[in-house]
Amino acid sequence: MKLSYKLLSMSAAVAMSTGLLYGVTTSTNLPINQKAVHAESASKEIIFQAKSGFDAKDYIKSIGGSIEQEVDLINGYIARVPADRLDQVKAQNGITNVSESHRVESTTQKIGEDNVIGKALGQRNTHNELIKATNVQYTGTGVTVAVLDSGVGAINELNVTKSVAINPDATTTTDLYGHGTHVAGIISGDSIHTGVAPNTNIISVKLGTDGGYVDEVDLLLGLQWVFDYKDEYNIKVVNLSVSSTISQSYLDNPISAAVEQLWLNGVIVVTAAGNDQYNQSDINYAPANDPFVITVGALDGEGEYSASLTKLASWSKFGVTPEGVTKPELNAPGVDIVSYLSSETAILAKEHPEAVYNNNYIEMSGTSMAAPVITGAIALLLEANPDLTPNQIKYLLTQTAQPTATAGSNIIDVEKAIGLAKNKDYLNNLNLSNYNNFEQSQYINPSGNTVDYSKLSWHSLEWLKLSWHNVDWAKLSWKSQWDSIGQSLNN
Structure with a gap:
């Protein structure tokens, strides 16, 4: 059942030009x-x-x-x-x-520094070269990504096909803060600072107020919106460059339950690992600590074009959660990334004028910037093979990642991942059971049992209101023992 939205939908262009609000009843x-x-x-x-x-x-x-x-x-x-x-x-x-409902923050570590912006603008962003995405034949055509953030501005080079605002305190669907536009540009920008997948369709889900205030209710309702409309708009990927501000087990967090539901229904969820220069191992924050997402750490390329010379940023979180989940699974460039500025009057532009270039671009660093690099890469893989499942995507990107100067912090290799994504024999023989043997959020699995989705053993799982027909089984192509599918959901 879809939520009761306050206003009828209209095109993104009309919404941005008129400042009308798409919203749901929240706080x-x-x-x-x-x-x-x-x-x-x-x-x-x-x-x-x-x-x-x-x-x-x-x-x-x-x-x-x-x-x-x-x-x-x-x-x-x-x-x-x-x-x-x-x-x-x-x-x-x-x-x-x-x-x-606690506050949710963007995962940006720093915004511009003296002399750094000039260095970055002296050349194109190097992240496409570092992840080997420059010579692939795909551009994300036909793939739709939902960006849950501060909104996306009216940038000509971005193909924003839909814009909604979740929080009723927002006065417009556009980005008056400046973070979401920067993130969207990394995914699909098409200018001198090219995005990873420039032909990707972007759906902007503005979470909080115009001033950038977001809480977990906003994020939860944003995820509900994506779930409600994923089929209508063919949403395949969600980018979450945000993090809860309270350390909490993913088993007890409603945000974790929401991202798990999306993942299990064929929507790939990409989230930033978070930043902490004083305690990098403090990884236990939703949604990054959930095993049913792709969590992304930030690499510092230092202006180099060689992946082996990159290193994990000094503030990018990594470690093992109390439940034994190692995070992040993937890493991508996230330092000194130049992308679109929503407006010269955006809050971040006013707060950090040293980071602004030509009123059109702004430089930021953080796992907020690394996550959309991965999201863009996933759009390329999905254009190459639209039938890839979330677990297959995670496997392909992790198994083809290449070493960096920081042990254990490998960088994705898009060329190799795409090569395997098109190999049906290889995909049919993947063993993805290691991605499924995790306990789910208590909001979904109150019994606290570990659910092995590779065997589809549903007797231990209480799906609550998630009915059988709502799961797209055709896309759950894990190595399955289909003889167990006859077990009932009645417990």
Whole structure:
């Protein structure tokens, strides 16, 4: 079931020119500068599930709260409750998996530095050369990517086919902050600073306010929008250059449940590893810590064209989560990346004038910049072979990656990955079981059992409201034991 969206859809061009809002009912319609204060004082915005037969709406109302949205993607609710009743809600027998909605931040480490912008603009970005994407015959034609970020500006070289805004506090679908446009340009820019896959279609899902404030409710509803419209717009990849600000197991996080649902329904989710120059191993933040996504670390090419000379950026996160998931799986250039600026009046342009060039470009560094390099590479692979599954994509890119100057931080090799992507015999014999033997989020698998999707053993999995027909089985081409498919979902 699709969410109840506030306004009817129209073309991206009309939306950008008129400033009209696409939105869903999320949090209260407070002024931008009051939202965080309100959330941390009088009330709390939460995401939760309810047990079968429990009247969650009546209960939340009885304690002075309100249900703001049902979220079918995770079979849950978004509610606002009095702050002094939060512990009561968590202890209520009919309610499960309560999670507060925390702030979500972009994963940009730095924006411009003296003398660096000039160096970067003295030549083309080197990331396409470093990942060996310059000599391939593919450009992402026919592939659609959803960019969940601060919006995407009206850039002629970007093929933005749809723009929506999730947060009702946003006044326009366009990018008044400056981050999302930069990210989209890395994926599909087509100018002197060329994107990885310049013919890719971009769908812009603006998450937060015009000022760049985003919380987990915004991100969750953005992911719900993608799930609702993935078939209508043929969305194959989602780029998330964002991170939660609270360390939390992926098993307990509703964002993790949402990205897992997309992954298991054939949508490839690419997310930034995050940045921390003081504690690089602090990797336990959603959605980067989830095993059912591709997490991307940032490499520093230092202006070189040789992949072997690149090294992991000093702030790019890496490590093993408490659940034993090694992150990131992939790495790509993410330092001193020049891409489109949404507007010379964008917030980031005003805050960092030293990073702006000719009012059209801005230089940024971060895993926010590395993730869209991978997203663009995936668009190339999907043009070469549209039938590739998320697990196959992950396998191809990890197995063909090449060593860098930092041990264990290999860089993708697009040419080699595409070569294997077109080899049907090779794909048919892949053993992808290692990608599937992970426990899922408690929002999806309350029993806490490890689910082996290579065997499709569904007796241990409670899909809640995700019905059998909603899973596109034709695209779940893991090595499967189809004789087990007869086991029921009734438990």
